[in-house]
Amino acid sequence: MKILVFGNPLVEQDSLALKLLPKLREKFLSIEFKELDPNENLEEEIEDGKLRILDVVKGIDNVMIINDIDKLQVGKVYSMHDFDLAYNLKLLKKINKLKEVEIICLPMFMDKEEAFSQIQLILRKWVAQDMQGS
Numbered sequence: 753m754k755i756l757v758f759g760n761p762l763v764e765q766d767s768l769a770l771k772l773l774p775k776l777r778e779k780f781l782s783i784e785f786k787e788l789d790p791n792e793n794l795e796e797e798i799e800d801g802k803l804r805i806l807d808v809v810k811g812i813d814n815v816m817i818i819n820d821i822d823k824l825q826v827g828k829v830y831s832m833h834d835f836d837l838a839y840n841l842k843l844l845k846k847i848n849k850l851k852e853v854e855i856i857c858l859p860m861f862m863d864k865e866e867a868f869s870q871i872q873l874i875l876r877k878w879v880a881q882d883m884q885g886s
Contacts (some may be wrong), residue, residue: 757787816856
């Protein structure tokens, strides 16, 4: 299983996912955590029409999963700087490259240990599902 991890280490409110990576990699050896920029070619990362993502999301209070691309908000795109993850995912869905997405959403200012605790529950479930082939 592969999980794409997004964030900016230079921006405190956008770095939680990246800060959790060392501990996640240590705890979940069977998962490949891959750091990416939202503007990179996500099409190459799609496996069986599916992507799994870990990212920080503005406006939430608890770790949650989004699996409906249509619920992602897209701002106006004036330049490549504005071409973000949500826009990229919606585009991949529209051209039928992406069938399913699961995004673990982290609140911007959540405590690192609390975030890790909540993510572990989700990842254990995903690993078990993958082992069962579902």
